[in-house]
Amino acid sequence: MSPYATAHAKPNGPGDARPTALQIIKDEGVEGKLQGEVIIITGTSSGIGIETARALAATGATLYLTARDVAKAQSALAGIFEPSRMELVLMDQASLASVRMLGS
Known part of the structure; x- marks a missing residue:
């Protein structure tokens, strides 16, 4: 059984006992371990796409972040965007x- 199953049994919304995606990356020891890998994340101008990008940035992988509105995504990702290993793509x-x- 997943170590996170109990925390997800009774979700109570933001701030409850469920771990964040970043916490799972840390718990699983994946920080910095995906250097040289490429990950595509869709919907990075809001919501779960931003949090997914934040968590997967910790892995060291190269990230392709897609959005329909690049300007909105740039603003949303301002605190985590690293041009050396992230590329924002209109899609x-x-x-x-x-x-x-x-x-292509």
Whole structure:
């Protein structure tokens, strides 16, 4: 059973006992251990995309952060964006052409 199962059994919203994504990265000993790897994170202009980027930044991986509104994403990611290993990419998942452009 997952060590986090009990904490997720009765969620009470923000601030409850559930660990953050960053805490799980730390607990699992993954900090700095994904250098040389590439991770794509979608929806990084708000919500869970920002927190996912914050957590996965701790792994040392190169991050491609996608958003429909790059200016909004730049503002949202201001505290964590590291140009040396992160790239912010315009992508609209509703557009197959936009998604394909990321893959090229």
